[in-house]
Amino acid sequence: MTRLVNGVRRYPLLVATLAVGLVVLALAVADAGPASRWVATAWVVAMIAWNGVDMVRQLLARHVGLDVLALVAMIATLAVGEHVAALLIVLMLTGGEALEDYAERRAARELTSLLDRSPxxxxxxxxxxxxxxxxxxxxxxxxxxxxxxxxxxxEVVPVxxxxxxxxxxxxxxxxxxxxxxxxxxxxxxxxxxxxxxxxxxxxxxxRVAADSQYQQIVALVAQAQSSRAPVVRLADRFAVPFTAVSLLIAGVAWWVSGEPTRFAEVLVLATPCPLLIAAPVAFLGGLSRSARQGVIVKGGAVLERLARVRAVAFDKTGTLTYGRPALEAVVPAAPLGDDELLRLAASAEQYSTHVLAAGIREAAAHRGLSLLAATEAREVATNGVSARIDGRTVVVGKRGFVAGVVTGDVEPPVLAPGQVAAYVAVDGRFAGVLVLADDVRAESAPVVSWLRGHGVAKVAMLTGDAGATARAIAERVGITQVHADLLPADKVRLCAELSPRPVMMVGDGVNDAPVLAAADVGVAMGARGATAAGEAADAVVLQDDLGKVPVAVAIGQQTVRVALTAIWIGIGLSLGLMLVATTGAIPAVAGALTQELVDLAAILYALRALGGALPAFPRVGAGAGGLAGEAGDPAGRAGGRVGGAPGSADVPVAGAPVGSVVGTGARPGMPVA
Structure with missing residues (x-):
């Protein structure tokens, strides 16, 4: 009973049309004379008036919609006395809306499930x-x-x-x-x-709810569900030509046969439900599928642009690389050994939120080294951390910071492109260097190759990192066009100059937000990234996997292809049936019923957007720690050592070690070859 009541509330016009149809049928069986005709005519006229007002508004706004055909078909069938056919057209329109709603809810199931689970x-x-x-x-x-x-x-974790x-x-x-x-x-x-x-x-x-990961995802989902722009555009592309051709065929049939009923019989088969329904169903299916794959796409318009992407620009750190520098070498100064240097440094870095700290702690844990607690600790923003460990003062940070607390020289190691160094001092003496590097994602090179093989003519790197590091990474992933040492404004300018269009930009940090917003399609690596990047982007990858970018492109291409095919199926079947109807072989009532089958065929095909083969890419260990910004950026453009305001900040010693990263930058001035 509850389901029936909900159905009546959801589809009142369909229910009312069915009720009128039953009354008309009952009056016809009871042989009540013209009563059945008058009831059907009254309801059809009411629906003509209802839809006519909206059509006039659209025409005044210089927008020719596909509902013009349905309106003309209802008027024509009433004019020639085919009141049952006219009522069937109304049933087809209202039933089409119900079918569309069902298909939309089916297609948007993954999107809706995210909203339903929101704590x-x-x-x-x-x-x-x-x-x-x-x-x-x-x-x-x-x-x-x-x-x-x-x-x-x-229970779902709320914040x-x-x-x-x-x-x-x-x-x-x-x-x-x-x-x-x-x-x-x-x-x-x-x-x-x-x-x-x-x-x-x-x-x-x-974090408060508004800043938490899941609530941000829910907000993106709600935004994605509300967008219907490409549906209107796709339908409108066919509205004028399909309407003109249909009226021409119906007019010629009337002129050749001399029978006005022929005009109505042809137009009954020209009603545009396949065009109106197929596109939204396909695009909602694409949005749902992308959400299921871990990519929130902010509306069908973005899916349409993803399908047409011809140039792609990548940020480097956290995008083409893991963004989590891992320890590559320990270079101790006598008398310390490798493990002792690493243990002391990692113990001090317990009290740092910097991305390099996470890599150092991870390396110590991997070697099975137990960390020591500090009696006091302090992090100096953008420089490093100082802690009192086991009676010794341990300082870890960039070279200039450590050099300021030691006597004698601080020897820099020879660094390869992409490597960074964390310098260590113990009790005022230089103790050694920890060398870290941000490795290339296992999927980066296959992703670049796939994009080139699927319609992308140009792939570039836009990064604030040093040129030598950027070129080394680009060579490994197969990118030949590299722009390094960039400020955020430089990225925006270069993205605007890229061709052919549309251009997709893929990035992850706060410094990428401007270029993500400026690109034709901005894609944020948002698994643990900055809120600003996610808000500025058109699509957000929820998983720490660059392979989801071509997955989103593939879904966009498949969605547009399915939508257009579904529309052409509807147009082809309708035109074929209209030509048959010009001979008088299909009565108006039979034509209206046949058109329902055309609608169903278009809708069922549009649901194919929920499936199809997608690219897959290799993934291996993703390093340690959290997200990084432009590691080794010599000018500090991508942000500094996080954890406090400029100057020094006291870090609480009590409690568990800090292990998450709340910023996206590397230490400014960190030496990079």
Whole structure:
């Protein structure tokens, strides 16, 4: 009963048309004379008036829509006395709307599921210092940074947070695509949208809801669902010619036969439901499929531009590379050994949020080195970190910072392109150097190759990094056009100069936001990237996988191809049936029923946008730590060492080590060959 009531509310015009049809049928069976004709005529006239007002508005706005044909067909069938055919046309239009709604909901299922899973309530622990789990429920929007929350089994984590419980297990499949539960330990960063495992856990909020990962994804999904621009454009491209050809065929049939009924019989088969329905169904299917693949595309217009991309520009760090520098060499100065130098440096870097710190800590963990706690620690923004470790003062940072606290020279190592150095001092003496490098993604070269083989004529690199590093990375991935040492404004200018158009820009950091917004299609690597980049981009890759970029392009190409094919199926079948109807072989009532089958064929084909083969690319280990900006940028254009305002910032010693990255830059002035 509830489903029936919902159906009536969702499709009132369809229900009313069916009701009128039953009344007309009952009156005809009861042989009630002209009553059935008058009832059908009255309802059709009402629908003509209803749709006519909207058509006039569109014509006044100089917009010729496909509903002109349906209106003319209803008027023509009434004029020749085919009231049943006229009623069937109304049924076809209202039924088409219902079919479109069903197909849209079917196509947008993945998008809608993200919205449906969005957490609305958070359980705030009343007394975090107490041992109990007494909570009060508050709207997610009211959670403040620092609040301690209880996440119960199988609940969605409401905001970005750090784990306070000793251990937990999370399902991150909706964010990263990882199908297996991920074990986490105390201090680990937990993204909103993750689903908790079988044990309740305590977490501390690190971001408010509006800034958290899942809520940003939900906002992107809502924006994607609301866009219908390419649907209108695709339908309008066929509106005038299809209307003109249909009226011409119907007029010639009337003139040759001398029978006005022939005009109505032809136009009944020219009603434009396939054109009106096929395009939106296909584009919503494409949007849904891209969401299922981990790419949020902000509307069908973006899918259409993705299908036509002819030039692509990539940022380097965090895009073509993993953006997470990993340790490549330990160069100790006597008397320290490799492991002792690394252990001391990693212990100090527990109190840093910089991306190089994450790589150093990861390397120490990989070697099985246990880290030491600091009695005091301080991070100097853009320079490095100083900590009191096991009675010794350990300083880690760029060369100038370390040179300022030691006696004697700080010897720089010989660095290959792409390598960066973190210098270490212990008790005022130079202790050695840790060499790190941001490796190229395993999928980068195959992605560039795939794009070149699928319609992209030019691939370029736009980066703020040093020229030698940029060229070394470009050579490894197969890019020949390299622009390095760029400011954000330089990227915007060069992107505008790229040809052929449209141009797609792929980047990840705050410094990429301007060029992402300026490109014909901006794609943000947003798995852990900056909010600004995601907001400026037309599409956001939710997984840390560059291979999703060609997947989005392939979905765009397939979606446009399916939409156009579905439209041509509808046009071809309609034109063929219209030509047959010129002979009088298809009565008006039969023609109206036949047209319903044409609608169904176009809709079913449009749903093919939900499937099809997609490219796949190799992926291996992605390094350590969080996202980086332009590592080694000599001018510091991509941002500095994060963790505080310029100057010095005290870093709390108590609690778990900081392991997440909240900025996107590397240390300005870090030597890079």
């Amino acid at each position: 609305q309530v958070a359980h705030v622990v009343v007394d975090p210092e107490a041992g109990d789990d007494g909570t009060r429920d508050v709207p997610v929007a009211e959670v403040a940074v620092g609040d301690v929350l209880l996440v119960r089994p199988a 970005d947070c750090d784990l306070l419980s000793p251990a937990g297990e999370l399902d991150e499949s909706s964010l990263t695509g990882e199908p297996l539960p991920v074990p986490v330990t105390a201090g680990a960063a937990v993204l909103s949208g993750s689903v908790n495992g079988t044990q309740a856990v305590r977490v501390r909020a690190t």
